[in-house]
């Protein structure tokens with residue numbers, strides 16, 4: 545994953561969508577990204593803040609991001625979309641992610657071990673849900 549991010553992400557402003565207790569946020573911060581974590585669970589956010597007192601963790605409603613257009617170079621989301629129950633819910637989140645990504649930004653979704661494919665990323669220039677370019681990475 546570090547090599548994938550290094551190769552394809554330009555810039556250091558990152559959003560961790562569905563940060564949970566902050567494991568993925570700290571992962572991005574350790575790679576040098578200036579990262580904000582957001583989640584729908586206050587309980588998870590409180591755990592994240594306990595482990596990273598200087599970190600920025602914000603409570604959101606699903607698919608509603610309190611950021612201006614083009615705010616981020618990277619939107620990272622690991623093991624979150626599996627928990628979104630409806631197609632409309634997923635589409636709403638993706639539209640909002642596209643809004644806050646800068647035009648040259650990247651989105652990386654870490655899904656899970658589906659046929660060995662564990663991470664899928666797509667450039668924000670492409671239309672979400674109809675991507676023309678997918679970056680696939682397999683982690684051990």
Ligand SMILES: C[S@@+](CC[C@H](N)C(=O)[O-])C[C@H]1O[C@@H](n2cnc3c(N)ncnc32)[C@H](O)[C@@H]1O
Pocket residue numbers: 561562563564565566567568582583584585588605606607621622623624627628
């Ligand atoms: C399995 S945890 C993953 C946490 C972290 N990204 C990681 O990789 O360790 C999934 C997180 O997604 C959050 N989540 C679920 N549905 C969400 C939604 N619609 N919008 C934002 N966060 C959501 C949950 O509250 C939970 O904290």
